[in-house]
Amino acid sequence: MASQATLDSSIQPMFPEELSLTERDLNKAIDITVFPNLELNFSCSLGIRLGLSEAEITAIDRDKDSDQDKVVALFLKWRERKGSDATYFSLMKALIECNNKEAAERLCRYYQDKHQTSSAQKFKQLSHLQKPSHSYGHSNSDLVDIGTQDTRKCAWKIVDRYCDQIVSILRKDAILCNSMLELLVDKFLIESAEQDVVQQLPNLDIKIKAMMRYVSTFISRARNPNRAFLRFASVIQNFEEFNQIFDKMRIEAFDVKICIPLQSIKATKLSSMVIAKKASSIYSGNFKIYLDYGFIDKYDDAYGNDVISQVSIKQYSDHLKICYKKKKPDPKSCFKMSICTQSKFYVDLASVRKQGCSDSFSLSTIHGTADDIYHHKEPLSLEELCRIEYGEAVLIEGAPGIGKSMLAFEICSRWVKGEALKKYPLLLLLRLRDRVIQNCKSVRELLGCFLTEQNWKDATVQHIFNKSGKGLIVILEGFDELPEDLTQPGSVFLNISEELPFASLIYTSRPSAKHYLRQEITFSHHIEVIGFTSKSISQYIQIFFQDNPEYIKTFNQYLDESPKVRDCLYTPVNLFIICNICQQYIMNKEQVPFKGIVTSTKLYEAMIKMLLYRHIKSEGPRKLINVALHDLPSLYKEDFSCLCKMAYDGLRKRDTELLFYTSKDIETLGMMQKEVQVYPAMGGDVIAYSFLHLTMQEFLAAYHISQMPRDKIENTFNSLRNVIKFSTVLCFLSGLTELQSISPRVDHKLYSMTLFRCLYESGNEALTKSLFSNKDKFYKVRRLLPIPSPQDMFILGKCIALSSCQWRLSFTLRGMTFEYVEEFQKGLNSVESGLLCTIEDISFSLNPIGDEGIIELLQFPEHVLKNLISLRLMSCKFHSCAATEFSKQLKKFTNLRKLFFHNNLLKEGEQLCLIEAMIPLKCFCFTFSNLSPDECAVLLTKVSSIGKVELYQLGSSSIEKVIECLPNSLSLKALHIEQSHCTPENLSLLPTTLPSSTLTKVELVNCAIDSSSVRTVIDAVLMSRHLEALNLRDNYIDDEGGAHLCSMLKQLFGSSEEPATDSNSSHSFNFLDIGHNPFTGHGISSFIDELAHFKSDSTNFILSLSLGWKDLVCEHVSFTKVEQLIKFESNEDD
Known part of the structure; x- marks a missing residue:
C-alpha cells in the first residue's frame, strides 16, 4: 500500500538521504506550532492546492508581505477546516507541487525533530530551520515542568525574559520610548497615574526601567495574566524594532499553550481602510494586478459594463429603502422610538478614548453595572457619528435597553431619507438576533439576504465583491446576541472586513459581552450609547x-x-x-x-x-x-407565571435567549413586544417576542425561582452565585425572598460585589450580622468585579458596619473618585449601634480620589480610624492641602503602622507638616516621593518609630541628605530608594555612614547605578558588619561592575581554596539582588563560578537573578553546585 511505502518517487529524490521518512510517518495530524516556527511562504498556487477559497487567496496574497501573521492564520484556518486530513504529508505534497523544495525540506526536518528524537535533542535540532529558534537550555525536568504548569505564571515569565532586551532598544530612542508608553496606556498595561509618574522622570534610563517594571508587575498580578500578555504582545508588534523579540515570544507562547490571536494584531496603527488601499489586488488566471484605490473605479469603468450593470446596485438600493420604510423599529425599542417620533429627541452618545475615567462627564456615565465603560469620554452628536469613511469599522457599545437598537434604526432611517451617509449606495441593517441572519453561512448570503429570485441578485452581489465593498455600509446590530459559536474567530460576521476591505462596518454590542469582536476587528471609532443625561x-x-x-x-x-x-x-x-x-x-x-x-x-x-x-x-x-404579584386575579395569574418561566428558561440557556419565536400568540400583559418578521427565505411570516428590557426579564426570572420549593431556591442561589450573568437575577431573588430560605456561602476572599448586593437587596440585617459574626475571622475584599459604583460602596460600607469580624480592603485601580469614598463613609456611618468590626488594611491606591477623597476618609467612624493598621494612598492625586488636612487628623490613627503615600502631586517641602505629625505615632513603615532635604532629615532623625522607609523620585541633594542622616536614624532597619539618580558623588558618604547605621537592608532600585557608582556601594557593604541584604535590581551595571561585585563576594565569603579575610569573617551579608542589569552571559557565568567556590558554611547566601538568565544558568557546568544559592525573580501575586 502507498502508506506503507517510502515517499512517492516524484517526491523522495528531492530530499537528503538522512530524511528516511515514509508516507505513513508523515500521515500524522500537523502540529499547530509548525506554522509560526517555519514561517512558510505563501503563493497563489499553494492556496489553490490547499483548497482555500478565491476570497481567502486574494486577501492573504494582498497582505502576505506586510503581515506574516495573516499567513500563519490562514494555515491555521486550513488545519481547522481539514481536521484529521491536515497532515504533514498533505502540506508537504502541496509545497513540492509548487516547487518549494526548501520549505518542504524544513517541514520534514521539523517533523523529524518533533516526533523522532528525544526531548533532550529536540530544541538543538531546530537549528536546521531557516529561522533560528530560541534557546531553552532547561533540563528534561524543566521542560516537563513548563509544559504542565499553569499558563497564568508562564505569561509573565515570557515577558520577563525579554525585558532587558526591550530596555536596551528603548535606551537608543526617546521617541520610541514615548510612543510605546502611549500604547501601553492605551492597552491598560500602565495606569494613567503611573503614566504621569513615568513622564515626569527626567532621566531616560530611569524612565524606561520604571515603565517596564510597571508592565511586568501588572502582568504578573493581573486577574488574567494571559490576556495581559496578549495585550503586551500586540503593543510590541507595532514597532519593527521589536520584531525579533516578538517572534521569539510568540514561539514560547505556543510552547506553553498560549495562542496569540495572530490575525488580530496589526503591524501598524493604520486604519483597516488605509491598509486595504495600500495592498488591494485582483487576480486574473496566474497574473496578479496591483491596484490602488483610484484604479478600482477605472477597472470597473473599463470592464464592469460587460459583466455587471450599475443599474442593479440602484435597484438593490431602492429595494432596501422600500423594505426599511415598511420595517418597524426593533421590538425592544418600540417604547424608545416614541421619543423620536414625538420630538426628534435622541439618546446621548459619547466618543470613547483609551484614557483614564476621571473627568466629570465620563464619571457621570458610570452607573455601577457590568456594562460600565471606564474610559475617557467626550459628547458626540449623531451627525458626527454618521461621518464614516470607506473601509472604517465603528464599535457602538451600551448597556441593555440603553438605545443601541433605536440608534441603529435611526441611522438606517436617515439613510433612507437621504439625510445621512449619502455617499453609500447600499446600507444593510442586519439584526443579528434574527434566525435568518444567523443561518447565513457566507458573506455572499448576508449580502443577498433581502433578495429572493430577482434576476439581478447574483450580479449585484458579485459587483459588491468586485468593488471590495466600496460604497457598502453594514450595520451588525446586537453582536452580543449571537450564539457563542457565531462570535468565534472565523465567523461570517467577523470575516466581512477580510472579504470586503472597503466596506464600512458598524457593530453594536453590550460592553460586558464575552466575544472576539475587539480582538478580530480594528475599530477606527469607539462609541458608547450613554442613554440620557x-x-x-x-x-x-x-x-x-x-x-x-x-x-x-x-x-x-x-x-x-x-x-x-x-x-x-x-x-x-x-x-x-x-x-x-x-x-x-x-x-x-x-x-x-x-x-x-x-x-x-x-x-x-x-x-x-x-x-x-x-x-x-x-x-x-x-x-x-x-x-399584588402573589395575589393576581385568576384571569392573569397563569399568563404571568408563563411569562416568568419563559424569562427564566431564556436566561438559563448557554446563549441567553432574548428573542422568542413562536407560531402562536402569547399574552404579554404589556411586558413583551411582538414583531412579525418577513424574510424572503422563510416563505412566510415569523412571530418573535422580546421583553421590554433585559433587566425586566431578569426580574421575572428571579420571581419564577422565588416560587420554587425552599430547598430548590437555596440550591439555585448557591449554584449560580459565581456566574456573572446571573448576578442581577440573584439580587432580585434576594429582595423577593429576603433570603429567608437561603444561607449564602461566604468565601474568605471576596472578589465579587454580588454577595453584598444580595444582602442589601434582602434588607435582612440580621442575616448580614450572622454571616460575619466571628470576630477572629479575616475577610479580604479585593479586585471587585464588576467594578463597584458609588452605590456599591455604600452597600459594602453598610455590610461591614453590621459585621463583627476583621477586614482587609483593597480598592486599588478601581477608577474611584471622592464620591466613592464619600458613599463608603456613609455606609460605615449608617449603622446606629456601635461598630464591632475591625478594618485592618485599606487601599485606595491608583484611584483619583483627590483632596476631597481624603477629607471623606477622615470622616470614617473613629472606631475604624483608631484600629487601622495599614493605609495605602499611593497615586491618589493629592495636593498640598490634602497633606495639610491629613496631618491635622493623623492623631486619630493611633494604631497605624504602615502609611504608603508616594507618587502624589506634591512638591518638595509640601509634606513636612505630615511628617512632623507622625513624630508622636508608632508608625513603622512609610513611603514618600519628592521629599526635600529638610523633610528627609526630619523623617529619618525625628520619627523615632521608623523601621522601614521607601523614598521615590528624590533629587540629588535629598539623596545626599538621606545618606548623611543614616547614623542618626537609630531604629531604621530597611532603606529603599527608587526612581532616583544616584551618582558616585551622591553616594560618596555611604562608606562612612552605612557602617555607623542600624540598617540591615539597602535597596537602590532603578537608580541609574552603573559600574562606576556601584564601586562606592561595594565599599560601603564591605565596611558594614550588620548589613544583611543589598538590592541593586533594575540598574545599569554591566560586566565590569559585575566583576567588582564578584570580588566583593569573594572578600566576604572567601572560597574553598582561600578563606575570607579576618576583617570580614563576622559579616551578616546573605542576600544580593542583581536582577535586570545589562550583564552578558560571560558576566553571569562569573557569578556562578564565584558561587561554586563558596565554602560550605556559606550556603545561607542567596543571589537573586532575573528570569531571563535562567536558561544560561541552568546549563552552566557548575549549576548543580550552586542551585541552592540562586533565586530567580518571582513577581507573581500570591
Whole structure:
C-alpha cells in the first residue's frame, strides 16, 4: 500500500538521504506550532492546492508581505477546516507541487525533530530551520515542568525574559520610548497615574526601567495574566524594532499553550481602510494586478459594463429603502422610538478614548453595572457619528435597553431619507438576533439576504465583491446576541472586513459581552450609547407631559421620594415606562407606588405592577386597582407565571435567549413586544417576542425561582452565585425572598460585589450580622468585579458596619473618585449601634480620589480610624492641602503602622507638616516621593518609630541628605530608594555612614547605578558588619561592575581554596539582588563560578537573578553546585 511505502518517487529524490521518512510517518495530524516556527511562504498556487477559497487567496496574497501573521492564520484556518486530513504529508505534497523544495525540506526536518528524537535533542535540532529558534537550555525536568504548569505564571515569565532586551532598544530612542508608553496606556498595561509618574522622570534610563517594571508587575498580578500578555504582545508588534523579540515570544507562547490571536494584531496603527488601499489586488488566471484605490473605479469603468450593470446596485438600493420604510423599529425599542417620533429627541452618545475615567462627564456615565465603560469620554452628536469613511469599522457599545437598537434604526432611517451617509449606495441593517441572519453561512448570503429570485441578485452581489465593498455600509446590530459559536474567530460576521476591505462596518454590542469582536476587528471609532443625561431627562419630562406644570411638578415630587427611581431614568425604556404609566396614575388621581423604594428589587417590582395595572385598566374597571404579584386575579395569574418561566428558561440557556419565536400568540400583559418578521427565505411570516428590557426579564426570572420549593431556591442561589450573568437575577431573588430560605456561602476572599448586593437587596440585617459574626475571622475584599459604583460602596460600607469580624480592603485601580469614598463613609456611618468590626488594611491606591477623597476618609467612624493598621494612598492625586488636612487628623490613627503615600502631586517641602505629625505615632513603615532635604532629615532623625522607609523620585541633594542622616536614624532597619539618580558623588558618604547605621537592608532600585557608582556601594557593604541584604535590581551595571561585585563576594565569603579575610569573617551579608542589569552571559557565568567556590558554611547566601538568565544558568557546568544559592525573580501575586 502507498502508506506503507517510502515517499512517492516524484517526491523522495528531492530530499537528503538522512530524511528516511515514509508516507505513513508523515500521515500524522500537523502540529499547530509548525506554522509560526517555519514561517512558510505563501503563493497563489499553494492556496489553490490547499483548497482555500478565491476570497481567502486574494486577501492573504494582498497582505502576505506586510503581515506574516495573516499567513500563519490562514494555515491555521486550513488545519481547522481539514481536521484529521491536515497532515504533514498533505502540506508537504502541496509545497513540492509548487516547487518549494526548501520549505518542504524544513517541514520534514521539523517533523523529524518533533516526533523522532528525544526531548533532550529536540530544541538543538531546530537549528536546521531557516529561522533560528530560541534557546531553552532547561533540563528534561524543566521542560516537563513548563509544559504542565499553569499558563497564568508562564505569561509573565515570557515577558520577563525579554525585558532587558526591550530596555536596551528603548535606551537608543526617546521617541520610541514615548510612543510605546502611549500604547501601553492605551492597552491598560500602565495606569494613567503611573503614566504621569513615568513622564515626569527626567532621566531616560530611569524612565524606561520604571515603565517596564510597571508592565511586568501588572502582568504578573493581573486577574488574567494571559490576556495581559496578549495585550503586551500586540503593543510590541507595532514597532519593527521589536520584531525579533516578538517572534521569539510568540514561539514560547505556543510552547506553553498560549495562542496569540495572530490575525488580530496589526503591524501598524493604520486604519483597516488605509491598509486595504495600500495592498488591494485582483487576480486574473496566474497574473496578479496591483491596484490602488483610484484604479478600482477605472477597472470597473473599463470592464464592469460587460459583466455587471450599475443599474442593479440602484435597484438593490431602492429595494432596501422600500423594505426599511415598511420595517418597524426593533421590538425592544418600540417604547424608545416614541421619543423620536414625538420630538426628534435622541439618546446621548459619547466618543470613547483609551484614557483614564476621571473627568466629570465620563464619571457621570458610570452607573455601577457590568456594562460600565471606564474610559475617557467626550459628547458626540449623531451627525458626527454618521461621518464614516470607506473601509472604517465603528464599535457602538451600551448597556441593555440603553438605545443601541433605536440608534441603529435611526441611522438606517436617515439613510433612507437621504439625510445621512449619502455617499453609500447600499446600507444593510442586519439584526443579528434574527434566525435568518444567523443561518447565513457566507458573506455572499448576508449580502443577498433581502433578495429572493430577482434576476439581478447574483450580479449585484458579485459587483459588491468586485468593488471590495466600496460604497457598502453594514450595520451588525446586537453582536452580543449571537450564539457563542457565531462570535468565534472565523465567523461570517467577523470575516466581512477580510472579504470586503472597503466596506464600512458598524457593530453594536453590550460592553460586558464575552466575544472576539475587539480582538478580530480594528475599530477606527469607539462609541458608547450613554442613554440620557440629567439635562436630557429633564427635557424629555417636559416634552412628555407637554409642558403641563401641574403634572411635571407632581411627577418630580414622586421622584424626590425615591432617588432610586430617579437613578434608573438614564435608560430610555425605564424613562418611558415610568413617565407613561405615572401619567395614568396622575390623571386618575391615584397614588404612584414610588414611596420607600431604596432597592432595585422594589423598583422593578413597582414597574412590573405598573405595567400590570395599565394592562388590567385597559381591559376593564376604571376604579382603583391594588396589584399584588402573589395575589393576581385568576384571569392573569397563569399568563404571568408563563411569562416568568419563559424569562427564566431564556436566561438559563448557554446563549441567553432574548428573542422568542413562536407560531402562536402569547399574552404579554404589556411586558413583551411582538414583531412579525418577513424574510424572503422563510416563505412566510415569523412571530418573535422580546421583553421590554433585559433587566425586566431578569426580574421575572428571579420571581419564577422565588416560587420554587425552599430547598430548590437555596440550591439555585448557591449554584449560580459565581456566574456573572446571573448576578442581577440573584439580587432580585434576594429582595423577593429576603433570603429567608437561603444561607449564602461566604468565601474568605471576596472578589465579587454580588454577595453584598444580595444582602442589601434582602434588607435582612440580621442575616448580614450572622454571616460575619466571628470576630477572629479575616475577610479580604479585593479586585471587585464588576467594578463597584458609588452605590456599591455604600452597600459594602453598610455590610461591614453590621459585621463583627476583621477586614482587609483593597480598592486599588478601581477608577474611584471622592464620591466613592464619600458613599463608603456613609455606609460605615449608617449603622446606629456601635461598630464591632475591625478594618485592618485599606487601599485606595491608583484611584483619583483627590483632596476631597481624603477629607471623606477622615470622616470614617473613629472606631475604624483608631484600629487601622495599614493605609495605602499611593497615586491618589493629592495636593498640598490634602497633606495639610491629613496631618491635622493623623492623631486619630493611633494604631497605624504602615502609611504608603508616594507618587502624589506634591512638591518638595509640601509634606513636612505630615511628617512632623507622625513624630508622636508608632508608625513603622512609610513611603514618600519628592521629599526635600529638610523633610528627609526630619523623617529619618525625628520619627523615632521608623523601621522601614521607601523614598521615590528624590533629587540629588535629598539623596545626599538621606545618606548623611543614616547614623542618626537609630531604629531604621530597611532603606529603599527608587526612581532616583544616584551618582558616585551622591553616594560618596555611604562608606562612612552605612557602617555607623542600624540598617540591615539597602535597596537602590532603578537608580541609574552603573559600574562606576556601584564601586562606592561595594565599599560601603564591605565596611558594614550588620548589613544583611543589598538590592541593586533594575540598574545599569554591566560586566565590569559585575566583576567588582564578584570580588566583593569573594572578600566576604572567601572560597574553598582561600578563606575570607579576618576583617570580614563576622559579616551578616546573605542576600544580593542583581536582577535586570545589562550583564552578558560571560558576566553571569562569573557569578556562578564565584558561587561554586563558596565554602560550605556559606550556603545561607542567596543571589537573586532575573528570569531571563535562567536558561544560561541552568546549563552552566557548575549549576548543580550552586542551585541552592540562586533565586530567580518571582513577581507573581500570591
